[in-house]
Amino acid sequence: MxxxxxxxxxxxxxxxxxxxxxxxxxxxxxxxxxxxxxxxxxxxxxxxxxxxxxxxxxxxxxxxxxxxxxxxxxxxxxxxxxxxxxxxxxxxxxxxxxxxxxxxxxxxxxxxxxxxxxxxxxxxxxxxxxxxxxxxxxxxxxxxxxxxxxxxxxxxxxxxxxxxxxxxxxxxxxxEPLYGKTVYPNTQARKIEILTGDSALSTDAIALLTNEIERYERVLVIVGAMHKDQNLQEALSALASKGVVVLTETLSNMEGEPFFGNMDRIVSTITEDEELIFSPDMLITLDIPVLSKMIKKLLRKHSPHIHWHFSNHDNITDTYQAVSRIIKGNAANILNHVADQMQKRENRFPEIWEKRSRLSTERHFQFFDKTPWSDLNLFKTLSEHTMAGYQIHLGNSTPVRYAQLFEWAPGQTWYANRGTNGIDGCVSTAAGAAYGTTQPVLLIVGDLSFLYDSNGLWHKYLPNNFRVIVINNGGGGIFRFITGPAETDELEAYFEANHNTTCEGIAQTFHLNYFSAHNQEEMEQLLPKFFEPSEKPQLLEIFTPNVESGKLLKKYFKFLRNEMI
CATH class of the missing domain: 3.40.50.970 (Thiamin diphosphate (ThDP)-binding fold, Pyr/PP domains)
Structure with a gap:
């Protein structure tokens, strides 16, 4: 009944x-x-x-x-x-x-x-x-x-x-009244179906794209935040095998030898005199957000001759101010067809990027020989810890940017709210994902983002394998790095929102096990216990210096560029 x-x-x-x-x-x-x-x-x-x-x-x-x-x-x-x-x-x-x-x-x-x-x-x-x-x-x-x-x-x-x-x-x-009830006859509602196919380009259209891409030696693909997509990864690998440079971000969930990760780490080493050498004649982008401001700045300054953008939207997205062709349909299928038909070009452009990638990696590791405790060291320590199988959510502002600078072990998936890039819902979003998956979920988040959305823990749906790392540097750390706020008198009070709040009481209120670390040694000692199975979700609050962290990140990029620091 x-x-x-x-x-x-x-x-x-x-x-x-x-x-x-x-x-x-x-x-x-x-x-x-x-x-x-x-x-x-x-x-x-x-x-x-x-x-x-x-x-x-x-x-x-x-x-x-x-x-x-x-x-x-x-x-x-x-x-x-x-x-x-x-x-x-x-x-x-x-x-x-x-x-x-x-x-x-x-x-x-x-x-x-x-x-x-x-x-x-x-x-x-x-x-x-x-x-x-x-x-x-x-x-x-x-x-x-x-x-x-x-x-x-x-x-x-x-x-x-x-x-x-x-x-x-x-x-x-x-x-009103709003609380009345009744029993309805057991009838089926009418569902209207709309059948759509997986749109593909014609043979002539594929031939046109193939002829177009073969006219250019320096072809660059950028991949930003997205779900793991095996079909697209195979298509991009096929393009890379033909001499196309593929730049990926951590949030792209793309893994493999053919791709250049750590995009900001590489691009930050490019001097003004070298910009043209690294700039593509042809750019290929997808309808997904890209985090790196450095690559956007480079490509807007040195526009490619042609820019393909894959998008099924009706509006035109022109992030790099150079779009010449909007391509609708399944990007993976289309790019696979193009890769099959195009000829392999000389590897001069990939070799330029490969050489610079090796150099930036060497300088990256050299930088940490004698660096004091900071946000940057925190991420280095975390990247060296095994988190295979974890789904990792990154808070906006500095966490998502720091993560781009490090190599991470394979077998992890990465997410962040990069649609609008706000800090306001990262805890709640990670909690929703944790409830919907059997994977363990780790949220790495700054103090302001966590405090702003601490109500994201105010429910009974957090699984025991949910983990939160709060980076408490006493305020909005990004404002000590980006140009502008750090030079103002209002930095601490209004941009950084300097505070002395800790998260222990919040963890207690919402029934999470709480840990805290104030230096690298304490962090390294706590990580194994933090990640081991537990009967409750767990929160690790890591305290880092706000002033020194901002200065060190600036020094880091100067060191990569081989400037005096």
């Missing part, structure tokens, strides 16, 4: 279509206006419902879970400012192309702007960061309402799961 659910027909239709379009997990934040949604989702045996109080944290948790599962995850909140708290995660999901189904309960339209409680203008609140948005009809009792609702929701889910996935916003206005 069917269970009793909300007596509001619009809610039944929405819940049924969520299931038909692949939603399995629903992250719910408490409220009253969303009671019909809570009742119906939680009464269904088709969903796993998770309760997270803080909507901002809930949004990022769902993002991490959806990214890990590679399928849509629903969010449910009450009306008013609760919906606004989803906005940062919605924006991040939009730029990362992660499918979120954002369901916001709402007041009836006639009560908006009438000094009634929790009643704000909710339609359109995510306007710039959404694949699709709609408000459902209030009654849902007329056959035309049901037909309109079904068509609208099917269209919404097609946008969520489409060729370019992303968040959708479904606003659900409801009148």
């Amino acid at each position: 069917s269970k009793a659910i909300s007596d509001k027909p619009i809610v039944k239709a929405l819940v049924d279509l969520c299931h038909l379009h692949g939603v399995e997990q629903v992250v719910i934040s408490p409220g009253s206006r969303n009671a019909p949604l809570i009742i119906s989702f939680s009464s269904s045996e088709k969903f796993e419902c998770l309760s997270i109080v803080d909507e901002r944290s809930a949004g990022y948790f769902a993002l991490g879970l959806a990214r890990e599962k590679r399928q849509p995850v629903a969010l449910v909140c009450t009306s008013g400012t609760a919906a606004l708290n989803y906005a940062p995660a919605v924006a991040e999901a939009y730029y990362q192309q992660i499918p979120l189904v954002v369901i916001t309960a709402d007041r009836p339209k006639e009560w908006i702007n009438q000094s009634d409680g929790q009643a704000i203008e909710q339609p359109g609140i995510y306007n710039n960061f959404i694949r699709y948005q709609c408000s459902l009809p209030l009654s849902g009792g007329h056959p035309d309402d049901e037909w309109f609702m079904n068509r609208t929701l099917n269209e919404a889910f097609q946008k969520c799961n489409g060729q370019i996935p992303g968040p959708i916003h479904i606003n659900v206005p409801m009148r």
